[in-house]
Amino acid sequence: MTVAVTAAGGQLGRLVVEALLREGATSVVAIVRDPQKVADLAERGVEVRQAAYDDPDALDRALAGVDRVLLVSGNEFGARVAQHTNVIRAAERAGVKLLAYTSIPRATENPLILAQEHNGTEAVLAASTVPHAILRNGWYWENYFGGLGHAVETGVLHGAAGDGRVAGAARADYAEAAAKVLTTDGHEGRVYELGGDERLTYAELAQVISQASGKPVRYENLSKQDYNAALEQAGLPGPYAAALADADAGIGGGLLDIDSGDLQKLIGRPSTPAADVFRAAFA
Known part of the structure; x- marks a missing residue:
């Protein structure tokens, strides 16, 4: 059985390939824009094939002979549904037996900015002929790494999540779940709502960061608008800042508080403790 992972040079895709190798997969294809990455x-026996999401011919070559594929959602906001559709169509032409897609929790009814293109992609998948599974990945604890230095330096973690809880997990946990779906049977037609064991408020997250860093950090809640402005002031592009502020407000509304147990069932263990994830970041 040949298993392929798209965007295998990225943070999640690479971890999925690593997990597949640990699972003992013998025929793994890494689909990347840049083979050098x-x-x-x-060198470890992974077959590397070059293709971009907006190149249908290259995708046809990349998926030739592939039995199962993980479509890692792209990062080109505004172009993702069209790009994902290219991969889905190539999978149909290749006769792929299972396509797993990395989505977002509750994608079909989730009002977040970040959910809209996932919803669109899920609709394309639903109308396609390729057997598929949806991996609705919750928040990665690593999503907070970009602001860790500022939080520790100032002693304040800013956000707009209020008392909402986020069921985060390590990126590697989600990668392991994807590898399990790609290497075991019975996942066709399944939708997995994936979230970690720890459902933390931002005040609790600040405590975790404080303990991991050895520096006092507290949480300061801002309005969605003020947090958006703070992110832009920190140098984030406007659309990206708006999406992150919107996600924080969504956390406040419970949109990323997942308690399905799906992640734990797939990986056969509890999710990685947030404290371990942040300690590794500071190490």
């Missing part, structure tokens, strides 16, 4: 994986 995964030269080390090629």
